[in-house]
Amino acid sequence: MAAKPVARTAKRLVVLVSGSGTNLQALLDAVAAEGAEAYGAEIVAVGADRGGIEGLARAERAGLPTFVCRVKDHASREEWDVALADAVAAYAPDLVVSAGFMKIVGKEFLARYGGRLINTHPALLPSFPGAHGVRDALAYGAKVTGCTVHFVDDGVDTGPIIAQGVVEVRDEDDESALHERIKDVERRLLVEVVGRLARNGYRIEGRKVVIQ
Structure with missing residues (x-):
């Protein structure tokens, strides 16, 4: 009897954007075309450092939860960094993808996601x-x-x-x-x-x- 294939669970991705979200769209298209299990990952949320951008609109059209974490809404850059890390953590990602995200993350974010944060x-x-x-x-x-x-x-x-x-x-x-x-x-x-x-x-x- 042939061995049954081992079930593979898709990894959870949070994608961070700042603009038009073309890299996000490429990932969305890949997951849609191959299926999350075959591709190996699924996008579970999309975050941004500002609202009203096409990257968030792409996520919303795909039915994904979104969040916005703006630097100016926090007392310091360090406080923003903690808030961003907390917002990402709510979706328990295996990997975080910076897809045109135009902010430099700080010590707290890297303490949680160092070795798991991908950038281009x-x-x-x-x-x-x-x-x-x-x-x-x-x-x-x-x-x-x-x-x-x-x-x-x-x-x-x-x-x-x-x-x-x-x-x-x-x-x-x-x-x-x-x-x-x-x-x-x-x-x-x-x-x-x-x-x-x-x-x-x-x-x-x-x-x-x-x-x-």
Whole structure:
């Protein structure tokens, strides 16, 4: 008699957004197309640092719970960090995905979610960290750039690298054109990485991420 397949429980994802939510939509589409069990994960909530954004509207159209945690509603950045960590904790996530979330989290958030908070960056780290990775790569004259999916630590784009995708820089590129091509690769890479981490598990050895 053939062995019965082992049941696999989808990992719980909370996704954080600040804008249009195109990376969120890529994850939503992947879960819808494959099913949460096959993909390995399901999105259980979407949070933002401000209201009235398309990222939240995408979540609401998908029937997902949402929450907003604004810095200006708290007495300090530290208080906001605790409030954000508490809001995320209410959904008991296995992984948290920063999908265009434009706030830097603090010590309390990392104490709870360090090694579980995934971010993307539009350059091949450690080159061109910070808010202007695409512009900086162009200004430097780089011939290739791309995107990085990495875990978040207490630095700026310094956490362990999970995966990277390469994009050629064309002579005619301006910042907008190059960024759009990077975003296309970034969405595909994020979907692939999150699914693999959720399905297979992983470990972090120093700066190396090993997907099992």
